[in-house]
Amino acid sequence: STGAFSPQPFVVRKHVSDTCLSSAVAEITTSPIAGMKPGTSGLRKKVEVWQGVDDANKYYVENFIQSLIDTAAENNGGKMIDTVIVAGDGRYFNNEAIQIICKVLAANGVKSIWVPQGGIMSTPAVSAAIRMREGGAAQGGIILTASHNPGGPGEDFGIKYNEEYGQPAGEDFTDALYEKTTTISSFKSLEGGDDIDIGAEVNTSFQLTEESAVTIIDPFAEYVEVLKSCFDFDAMRAFAQRPGFTILFDGMHGAGGPFAKRILVEELGFPESSLMRCDPKPDFGKCHPDPNLTYAAELVKKMGLDSDGSSLGCTDATPALGAANDGDGDRNLIAGAGCFVTPSDSLAIICDNWKAIPHFSKAGGPKGVARSMPSSAALDVVAEALDIPFFSTPTGWKFFGNLMGSKEQFDQRDYTPFLCGEESFGTGSDHIREKDGLWAMLAWVSILMDANKDVAEGEPLVSVQDVVSNHWSKYGRHFYCRYDYEAVDSDAANKMMDLIRTELVAGDVSSIGADDSGIKIVSGEEFSYIDPVDGSTTSKQGLILQFEFENGDPARAVFRLSGTGSAGATIRMYLEKFEKDESKHGEAAPVALRSLADRAIGLVQLKQITGRDAPTVIT
Ligand code: G6P
Ligand code: ZN
Known part of the structure; x- marks a missing residue:
């Protein structure tokens, strides 16, 4: 029963029983295992590596976790941390890993270990629980996920650590952790004793040693509460009853599913038929749990869309709003009937509609907004119009965390409420310190609710397509799409x-001129970032090539290597072109950007160097 999830009816009972699982602390000899350097978000490896199938990897999980909590203790003034959440996205090896980790934590003297009932929590829910849990926030969360990478035998498993504000551990932390993995000589664990019952009732606690106990917690409580503080649940509940307002949420068999069920169905009253693939599965039902046009194909089709995001036509049965989450529930795809909303546009539209979202309207609007550099400039123009501080950061949510946390951590300017997002299907705010798939969906429910406030019952509803088109007429359209080349040598x-770098950034591009397409390269630049809050510099964050079309229109292509893959390298090419002319807004983005793509691919000799004729994903 590896990582299997059986949804438990949720029962609150104060303190059921203290079960003492008799066991002894042991110090076990080990040796360093190479390659434990965490990437953009945690350490991801094939699950067999974590399982220790090869003898050399026997203590893979133990080595990593011992190094992790030693690092956490070091940051805690040399004292072992005392409260940690351990939860995962439900992928294959989830529950086995939880058992191993609990033993290592208890043997090291971590006093309170919180495990969600069923073992599954979405990443945003963990972030909320770290920050808010009653009786004092946790000092950290160990999240078992490889996010949007597939799970199951032969696929990925991963572990990441979030710190006390609920934010992913920074580079200082992961560097120190990595150092420890290279010198580790022993770890502590428990010998003997039964496994804890992850399915036990909420508030059951298992005393693992005299000072350490595992407590089964409600996975939903803090997360539901934090979403209620962001949105108007009463108004949404009423709007859910509106004829014609149907939604469809695709959980991709990941951790977001049970949370969507809890919030959309149980809290807001949408029918069960609004959910698809909301039962977590260890192998995500063999799907690639990444919510984009390629991998969320089933939802995309149900929304009346083709795989390039163009409309195939809709019927009355096409849902008004569709969304998908990734494996751990932090990413989101947003679509309307026959209308795919690019993540960069979604972010800009949420920003422009801040009055519809109580989290922002309570404060008179967001006080700071940010996007990752490769995301489109759709947000920039809204931020300019609204005159709010705007930041363009390297890829990775932690850069937003620093900006949002500037007051609490550095006593500097307060940018909260904060709104941020990435082209990689991440959207969120300062309500937690992770991107949040369901938050994005509720933001869109709120936007539609507001757009329809003067529409009489019986009249056709203002649609997602209407909202998007209106936005483009107001600000112009930033055509945008991304090509991925996965598992490249x-x-x-x-x-x-x-x-x-050498030819297009450092070199002189003025002599290159245009080819048959008439598209000319204008300049090249390598992105680096100085964090305005802590002053740190992050360099080599993407190569930006600026182009000009024959008619003078500017465009750009950005090249970056992914920091989240687990095999070979993934090349990402991000394409963007601004179009003010409303009559041209109807085209599908990949079509509008094809000539730019060809021009960029030719210039960087992608085919010759990588041997790839076509991308793995266009989204
Ligand atoms: C994860 C991080 C995001 C980041 C994304 C980029 O999802 O949480 O903050 O944008 O990875 O992934 P990439 O594969 O492009 O490095
Ligand atoms: Zn994720």
């Missing part, structure tokens, strides 16, 4: 990046 990928 790492040397080849680096060679291509080096070529861009």
Whole structure:
């Protein structure tokens, strides 16, 4: 029963029983295992590596966790941390890993270990629980996820650590952790004793040692509460009854499913038929749990969309609003009937509609907004119009965390409420310190509710498409799409990046001129970022090529290597072109951007160097 999830009816009972699982603390000899350097968000490896199938990896989980909590203790003034959440996205090996981790934590003297009933929590729910849990916030959360990477035998498993404000551990932390994995010689664990019952009733506690206990917690409580503080649940509940307002949420068999059920169905009263694939599965039902046009194909089709985001036509049965989450529930895809909303547009539209979202309207609007550099400039123009501080950061949610946390951590300017997002299907705010898939969906429910406030019952509803088109007429459209080349040979990928660096960034591009397409390269730049809050510099964050079309229209292509893959390298090419002319807004983005894509691919010699004729994903 590996990682299997059986939904438990939720029962609150104060303190059921204290079960003492008799066991002894043991110090076990181990040796360093190479390659434990966490990436953009945690350490991701094939599950067999974590399982220790090869003898050399026997203590893979133990080595990593011992190094992790030693690092956490070091940051805690040399004292072992005392409260930690351990939860996962339900992928294959979830529950086995929870058992191993609880033993290592208890043997090291971590006093309170909180495990959600069923073992599953979405990443945003963990972030909320770390920040808010009654009786004092937790000092950290160990999240078992490889996010949007597939799960199951032969697929990925991962572990990441979030710190006390609920934010992903920063580079200082992961560097120190990595150092420890290279010198580790022993770890502590428990010998003997039964496994804890992860399915036990909420508030059951298992005394693992005299000082350490595992308590089964309600996975939903803090998260539901924090969403209630962001949105008007009463108004949404009423709007859910509105004829014609149907929604469809695709959980992709990940951790977001049970949370969607709890919030959309139980709290807001949408019918069960609003949910698809909301039962977590260890292998995500063999799907690739990444909510984009390629991998969320089933939802995309149900929304009346083709795989390039263009409309195939809708019927009365097409839902008015659709959304999908990734494996751990932090990413989101938003669509309307026959209308795909690019993440960068979704972010800009949420920003422009801040009055519809209580979290922002209570404060008179967001006090700061940010996007990752590769995301489109759709947000920039809204921020300018609204005159709010705007930031363009490297890829990775932690850069937003620093900006949102500036007051509490550094006693500097207060940017909260804060709104931020990334082209990689991440959207969120300062309500937690992670991106939040369901939050994005509720933001869109709120926007539609507001757009329809003067529409009489019986009249056709203002649709997602209407909201998007109106936004484009107001601000212009930033055509945007991304090409991914997955599992490319790492040397080849680096060679291509080096070529861009030397020839198009450092080199003189003025002599290159236009080809048959008439598209000319204007300049090249490598993105680096100085954090305005802590002053740290992050360099080599993407190669930006600026272009000009024959008619003078500016466009850009950005090249970046993914920080989240687990095999070879993933090259990402981000394409963007601004169009003010409303009559041209109807085109599908990949179509509008094809000539730019061809031009960029040719210039960087992608085909020659990588041997790839076509991308793995276009989204
Ligand atoms: C994760 C992080 C995001 C980041 C994304 C980029 O989802 O949480 O903050 O944008 O990875 O992934 P990439 O594969 O492009 O490095
Ligand atoms: Zn994720």
